Amino acid sequence: MTVHATPPNVVRNTPNLDCIDFSGETPYGDFRDDIVQNGYAVVKGVITQERAEDYVQQFHQWLEDFGLGYKRDDPSTIKEECLPIIHQKGLIQAYGAPHESFTWGVRSEPGVIDAFAKLFNTEDLIVSFDAVNVSFPNRRDLPELKPWAHQDQDPERPGFRCVQGLVNLNPCGDNDGGLVVLKGGHRISQEYHDTFRDEEREFRWTNEMYLFKETGLEWLKEKGYEWVKVNAEPGDLILWDSRVPHYNAAPKGDNVRFVVYTCYAPVSTATQEELLQKKALFENTKGHSHWPQGFQPFVEHFVAPKRNGELDPLNTWKPRKAPVLGERAYKLTGIPYIGTTA
Numbered sequence: 001m002t003v004h005a006t007p008p009n010v011v012r013n014t015p016n017l018d019c020i021d022f023s024g025e026t027p028y029g030d031f032r033d034d035i036v037q038n039g040y041a042v043v044k045g046v047i048t049q050e051r052a053e054d055y056v057q058q059f060h061q062w063l064e065d066f067g068l069g070y071k072r073d074d075p076s077t078i079k080e081e082c083l084p085i086i087h088q089k090g091l092i093q094a095y096g097a098p099h100e101s102f103t104w105g106v107r108s109e110p111g112v113i114d115a116f117a118k119l120f121n122t123e124d125l126i127v128s129f130d131a132v133n134v135s136f137p138n139r140r141d142l143p144e145l146k147p148w149a150h151q152d153q154d155p156e157r158p159g160f161r162c163v164q165g166l167v168n169l170n171p172c173g174d175n176d177g178g179l180v181v182l183k184g185g186h187r188i189s190q191e192y193h194d195t196f197r198d199e200e201r202e203f204r205w206t207n208e209m210y211l212f213k214e215t216g217l218e219w220l221k222e223k224g225y226e227w228v229k230v231n232a233e234p235g236d237l238i239l240w241d242s243r244v245p246h247y248n249a250a251p252k253g254d255n256v257r258f259v260v261y262t263c264y265a266p267v268s269t270a271t272q273e274e275l276l277q278k279k280a281l282f283e284n285t286k287g288h289s290h291w292p293q294g295f296q297p298f299v300e301h302f303v304a305p306k307r308n309g310e311l312d313p314l315n316t317w318k319p320r321k322a323p324v325l326g327e328r329a330y331k332l333t334g335i336p337y338i339g340t341t342a
Ligand SMILES: O=C(O)CCC(=O)C(=O)O
Pocket: 133, 152, 164, 166, 178, 179, 180, 246, 247, 248, 261, 290
């Protein structure tokens, strides 16, 4: 087996999930049918439109409170000098974003947790301390975002092992920035990797991410698979099987993209060591990748934002407004399960 990342990010085998029957013989009558068929689903209205709008305003407030000049009603302030440093793909992993109050607010929404509880047939869940996404339209100061087709699961470890999610907060139509998926791509993932096993891969910070190349994309196209931009309304939850090739597209319309990534798993899929690591990350307001078990803390060297070549002093790795977690949300940290067998 070729090692494509440096330890400690070559990670363990997480268990295969058995909560969904992918044979198609079990009709669920809900979003799970879409996951079986297409590898992704839009779960409508897990948050009310009013609450989604409230989170949008909290995002704006957060951006304004950096004190760099951004003003939500002034498009001329949509530029790097007026904003925290935002990755070209819209990701914000630093600045304490994984533990900001609104990030936890979205993760703790009953409708979001309920969707995952239904998917996994359990209330005993943990959630990822992952990034948020802020993608402004018309950012001429960022390079053009090209499709970056990838899957977030180690090709050496096939099978259904992770469901990723995001809560969409602003309208997201054809012209708006958002998730683009290869519809049904989970079905061909194993055959794909059997075919491309010996193709040289690019270095990634983790072996849990695989970037497709033109050769592979052409092969998938010849097999009849097509890319679909996933549209959603404010308050919708988008779910996708991590085997599904995907990327995000930059906005072309007028709407800003505000998204919180929400990835949950049964706590039974995490080891006690992982829960202890999650506790340490939580207490130090540190983030980690989409894997809810938290075995991949963000590598700060890679994600520390730089402004004009210097580390941005506004990044303290702490949220500006600390979250207040209710009982159900606190369980999602995994901490209450330390020393138990849940
Ligand atoms: O922003 C998105 O829609 C997807 C980003 C992504 O690739 C991920 O969260 O794994």
